[in-house]
Amino acid sequence: MSHFSFPSLLAKAMGANKGWTRQWAKPQPKSRYDVIIVGAGGHGLACAYYLAKEHGITNVAVLEKGWLGGGNTARNTTVIRSNYLYDESARLYEHALGLWEGLSREINYNLMFSQRGVLGLAHTVHDVQILKRHIHANRLNGIDSEWLTPEQAKAFCPPLNISACARYPIVGASLQRRGGVARHDGVAWGFARAASARGVHIIENCAVTAINRGAGGEVTGVETTRGTIGAQKVALSAAAGTSGLMEMAGLKIPIECFTLQALVSEPVAPVFPCVAMSNTVHAYISQSDKGELVIGAGTEQYFSYSQRGPLHSLEHTIAAVCEMFPLFTRLRMLRNWGGSVDVTPDRSPILGLTPVPGLYLNAGWGTGGFKATPGAGHLLAFTVAQNRPHTINAPFSLKRFQTGRLIDEAAAAAVAH
Amino acid sequence: MLLIDCPYCRQGRPEIEFSHAGEAHMERPADPETASDAQWEAFLFHRTNPAGIHFERWYHIHGCGCYFNAVRDTVSEKFILTYKAGEPRPAVSEIEALMVEKEPE
Amino acid sequence: MSEPIETRLKPFNPLADKTLALGGRPDLFLRPEDECARFSLRVPVGALKKAAVAFEGNIPENIGEMSVGTGKSALCLGPDEWLLLAPYRDAQSIIVRFSQLYETAAHSLVDVSYCTLGIKVCGPRARLALNSGCPLDLENMPAGRCTRTVLAKAQIILLKFDDQHYRLEIARSFAPYIWEFLKNAGKIEEH
Amino acid sequence: MNSFRTEQGGRLCRDRPLGFTFEGRTLQGFKGDTLASALLANGVCLVGRSYKYHRPRGIMSAGSEEASALVGIDRGEGRFDTSTRATTQELFEGLKAVSQHCWPSLRFDAGALAGLGGPVMSAGFYYKTFMWPESFWERVYEPVLRKLAGLGRAPVATDPDIYSSRYAHCDVLVVGGGPAGLTAALAASEGGAKVILADEQSEIGGDLLSTPEVQIDGQPAWNWLKSTAQTLASRDNVTILTRTTAFGYYQQNFLGLVERLSDHLGAARPGSPRERLWRVRARRVVLATGSIERPLVFSGNDRPGIMLAGAAKTYLKRYGVRVGQRPVVVTAHDSAYASAFELAEAGVEVRTILDQRAHIPAHLSKRADRLGIEILAGHTIARTCGHLRVSAVYAASFDAIKGGRKISCDCVLMSGGWTPSVHLFSQSRGTLKWREDIGAYVPDVYTQNAVSAGACDGDFLLSEALNRGAEAGGLAAGATGFEPGGQNRFGVAGEFPLSAASLEESTHATAAARGKAFVDFQHDVTAGDIEQAVCEGFHSIEHVKRYTTTGMATDQGKTSNLNSLAIASEALGRGAPEVGLTTFRPPYTPTSFGVLAGHSRGKLFEVTRKSPIDSWAEENGAVFEPVGLWRRARYFPRDGEDMHRAVSRECKATRTSIGISDASTLGKIEVVGPDAAEFLNRLYTNTWTKLGVGRCRYGLMLGEDGFIHDDGVVGRLAEGRFHVTTTTGGAAGVFAKMEDYRQTEWPDLDVWLTSISEQWAVIALNGPNVRKLIAPFIEGIDLSKEAFPHMAIREGKIFGVPTRLFRVSFTGELGFEVNVPSAYGLAVWQRLMEAGAEYDIVPYGTEALHVLRAEKGYIIVGQETDGTQTPHDMGMDWAIGRKKPDFIGRRSLGRPDMLVPNRKQLVGLLTTDPAYVLEEGAQVTAENTSAVPARMIGHVTSSYWSETLQRSIALAVVEAGRKRIGGEVYIPMPGTVYPARVAEPVFYDPNGERLNV
């Protein structure tokens, strides 16, 4: 792997940019690996990288049915934060945030990780109670999180409309200054390059079609569109593909897939300095380094793998954005797309072992897994390597749905009285 | 916006009149107290979530007020068939026949 | 209209005294409908005939049908759901007759007189104003039909008498919003 | 007149000159011009700067595919539109256009220095650098990069315009009003089908607007167009929408269209909308969206003055503009010859055509000969010269690409063939097939009820477009049950012939491309960038797109996608069909947020539900809070009181005499039928069978997961009739859930539900004097303690108004809830206020209500609970009908985690410092420490100053809380740790003596 730096860019430029080499290798699949990771999204690729780096396991294949990073990694609004309510979640997302900090240099790929601050807007008394509860819990968990008055929120985010006569007035906001955004595609490519450099095989256009099991029910490998591949350990990190894959292993799981839409505006000069999100009106917004406003919505009401959503919910999201940021009505939507998000009943992920020996699961990140990318990969690698969950991901087991020990971040954030 | 054939109204009606009500034919155990934790977990949480033909429920909340069932492809989002609550799950052959019929001309 | 409730208290209607006439003929005319008694009737179709006797009026059988009498109207909104409209003076006798019916045919009759308000929407631009927020094909909706549906962000019951005459029934707390919406849409569509 | 403007011709109103300014310069055009045509007519060639290298850019096309000529249009305060395509902006008197993305000026742009670093800024360069030193990314690099980026100007003032929207239905929607769309609309509407015809341009006609030279059915094209337009306009069943872009094709033939109503006029007339959103549900769709000409990829192909050949013809024929005096034509396709010949015939000195193809059809060379135009077959442009306008090109054959013959010129007309506009078809999820002969994709398999016709289907001949359009329109009408029209065939004369193999050479000159040969003109993506991406392993076309950003600009690759594909496919050594295209997504062209928000702005953004008594609250100075869609009075400050003082006063009055509050927003459901009690048995944790008529009971509802979902009081009015109340926010959800179980789980039960939330206004009266207050006005109800005990319901009259009178209390005082028909709520309230004056009656809002109920330890669902609490957690085991075999959620209460001893339980907290009011949401710890991280054992759910108790009180959920009662816990706040004693959650009148009076 050639090292990226300004001098290397310059050198290549002198050579008319001809001397560039592949960022990740394109090997033919071998018949056997120590570990197979299904799904080359950010999570799967990060897992491969950490398996190699931290556990010395390099005989690893990442199998991807399409192009790497083309799942939800390619289509998310890139909000990164760790100000979650419950201790379990806080630890999980803070673990990831810690890894983000310094990651660009570690993997020698500029992920444009930008800690510009994430605002959570409160519109009602109930919102205030919820956000304050988060802030206090965050503080005691050692996670930066603070409360802003409407005026402070406006100072932090000048386009914000804090007029008291708005239909949903701003009555305050939470702020995590260490939160921010990163370049989604770069994350996938950066991890792919770093994993490939350590010998991991990344195999695109290779869909897993069956999970092979031995006499004792243990995993022996997978069938793919590019042939049979053996491995004693198979880790699923396939987001929206998870239910199908688990069914191949004979298991039904508590996940349903919904469309989540996002859109970008035409690029304009910097006008939006942070990330702002409102749970009450279901919209979140930031501005990319290229200048587009990146806007996300709430999930659609019905299950779907179509990766597109209906117009009426888009209208609602945009109306909400215009309500909170009236300056933006004359901006234009440039592109609108959807992803299929894998949602669990408690809106927390599943990361751990499964009832099938040798089969590991990382899924259910739903609308919020981009921020976890390095953390999820790191913990999945640990779980696979050690055949047991790390203490951080232990609470996120499949088992919790049976015992009832849910980690209900959704309930904690909603339910108006 | 989807156009949904309500089997009670017998009319295609716009999606915003409806709310989605989850997977269909999830039978609530007749006597929940005798269900094991695992069975109850399955009833509460385990879902088919297929990329393809899905049996699901809709509520014509801003219409006739009825819950009903639908067979829909979750990839193309096309409705293949809708039927009243309580009616049996349609057979695969019936669904396949309808899928052919519903191809656009 | 007879005073609904024998009292000196004045009923409150958030749309009281409102009318809106836009354009010359006028093109769009909005006015609150006269107050009346309303009942939500839920009854198995098998007992519908008896219910009609108790109502002393026609009750149509199929969803979307309505029977509009001089005094009494009946709207079929669901497979076993009707909205009955009647002059206030008939309300008490309807209640009594249905409670007698309950003995032989279980059903539910609930007084919903004050749940909704009626708005008359008419004129050549009525359909356009409604379609600013209502996703139904109002042009092809046959005259003399009714349905529950949505208008902008509110649920409504829509009655179509003909292409230029509609009545909306709207939950009271949504009525001012709907009024504003129609007014706004009506004005905008003037241009 | 200058030499760019023709003396006559075009579709201009030459008697309507229009003044406008560009970059502060005053210029003139005519009605009928676009900004682009007017600029060209004034000889203005430099219009904008590119995104990355700030290269000077001109006008490249004549339509919505324009990637380069983006300008700002200033329509006055709040009406600045950035990145508007000069080619689609119609001219109006006083139009003010400014350039963007340059400093200090368009001609001298400092940003162009970036261009010098060009090679370093190759594909994906930002992923490879700006990482050292680390802190520099956030402090230096990113801010600088962001400054440089952004293309358009950021908005600074609020938009005064309004936007409109509507739903529409039709039998046939025709998108595109070119020849194919016109004949489709004609045929579709002939038999009476309702047809909508939409075209994004200012008038219908499509390509016909640029080809007046042809004849259709013996008439000059424009005459035919006029009479066709008249025919269509005369049909009542046809709606023609011009300036209307179909931007999105959604499920089941649902399309979004935006009609631009005033951008061509400057500002909208007051009160009238700027744009209108059409949400169209069509039974059939005819796509007649035409095609877009492809640029050629050669070094320096982006200089101002280099444009698409078809555009040059459009400027000449439609707008009466000669785009230059001495064009050079470079092409891989016959159609450029049409432009060359027409320009030559219009007196422009066309001297050379470079044709990348080796063999030139004879009829073309003959006509070129006649016009004195030299053709260089097998030639392309090696490079170009000129700073702010192209001044010369080097013509070279492919094998001698380095050298070449210098040809001076003032414009270059290029054509790499035509790309069918399959954007909407692809959005509809139809699949495409590759057509080698035209080097493009065309529709293959339809998944919706649509059909394509004309150039968008790969038929580039006018005669084809007309006849295929008619056929498509006829079929569509037939399919919707109308007499299919469109049987007649159209005869075309004078059409420029296209040879069979008009695209035998590759459409681009990658081999030739050296230096900056642009593919995506807006994002400055070069052929080299794409090759580099492939080299770096970005092999999927989706990767190529994302790594180079080709096709991601505001034009979404309309002119570039196929060229990128071709270059990538060559670099990969794979055929184009194998490489594929990126996904087409809405919108077809950028669509304003305003029109998508439509009516939903300001007051209409969301319904504000108001109780029947709201107007009184407003007149009496209430401060409101939103609760769900409702607004509720939070408190009623009197002269200068803050919330704290007002609430204390309201609480005190309620405890000592009478408080009155508006509880109308509560959800209410009437449950009727012989099985009503059984139904409620199954829904609620409580048992209902034994509840006597005239009594009521607090009901607790769980989800199937065993967690508290809602609560409320249920009164039994008759054997088979219950009046159920729900929380304000939960009303709709509870009703839906009840219906769900009624219809689908227990259809055998004879029971029906009716929402009566809005039927009844609810006035809650609390306090020791309440009975005295109402007694004189009540008819038909014995109010005595014995006849009407706590938790009972009676029907009678108050002030002559029928009432359902509940004797319930959410405050712990003697309480009545007066339900009256909502129309009478206000009047009854007013009378009670009058009569209550004697008792110093005080209205209280939700805040005081919360304090009063907290003093009694009553929970609020959604505040004490958050969807993760069981009845046991809330200390409400008493609400569970133990003997019932089943109710919703019962089974879940037996799950292992519901039984663990350390679940969080509701308790009271009394701070050691009675004056300190804890913050709601504050966390509770077992240790007295401010160390972080701390182990949290619960949190404060409610916390108030209790005027009654003269101290602070709080409710909290705390791990194994009930066991801790009497012990101490800690609430660490920034700077201080507050100790508190754990107490029973009932602070006031624990035995309920005040209730039962």
Ligand SMILES: Cc1cc2nc3c(=O)[nH]c(=O)nc-3n(C[C@H](O)[C@H](O)[C@H](O)COP(=O)(O)OP(=O)(O)OC[C@H]3O[C@@H](n4cnc5c(N)ncnc54)[C@H](O)[C@@H]3O)c2cc1C
């Ligand atoms: C519109 C939108 C906005 C979002 N916004 C945010 C946000 O702001 N912040 C945030 O933190 N999160 C956000 N998310 C969520 C986030 O995108 C995801 O949780 C995260 O990217 C998941 O990463 P992943 O690697 O697990 O999944 P993916 O990137 O989806 O990768 C899974 C991969 O598995 C592959 N695969 C599936 N099945 C198979 C098979 N059978 N064989 C082989 N390969 C297979 C898929 O092709 C895919 O590439 C958003 C999501 C969407 C859709």
Ligand SMILES: NC(=O)c1ccc[n+]([C@@H]2O[C@H](COP(=O)([O-])OP(=O)(O)OC[C@H]3O[C@@H](n4cnc5c(N)ncnc54)[C@H](O)[C@@H]3O)[C@@H](O)[C@H]2O)c1
């Ligand atoms: N000389 C050539 O090689 C050549 C090549 C291609 C096309 N043509 C000519 O083009 C014409 C083809 O006719 P046609 O009718 O198929 O196409 P057309 O280009 O004449 O008309 C298409 C129309 O659709 C409009 N449109 C496109 N997308 C739209 C959208 N999303 N919303 C609203 N409007 C939209 C365009 O503005 C245009 O007016 C023929 O006259 C043919 O000769 C010639």
Ligand SMILES: Cc1cc2nc3c(=O)[nH]c(=O)nc-3n(C[C@H](O)[C@H](O)[C@H](O)COP(=O)(O)O)c2cc1C
């Ligand atoms: C943060 C972010 C920014 C984006 N910016 C752009 C953009 O500037 N231009 C663009 O065309 N698409 C942009 N996209 C959208 C992608 O083009 C694409 O729609 C998305 O990755 C989903 O893939 P698909 O549309 O190919 O299914 C952006 C996507 C994300 C997640």
Ligand SMILES: [Zn+2]
């Ligand atoms: Zn229905």
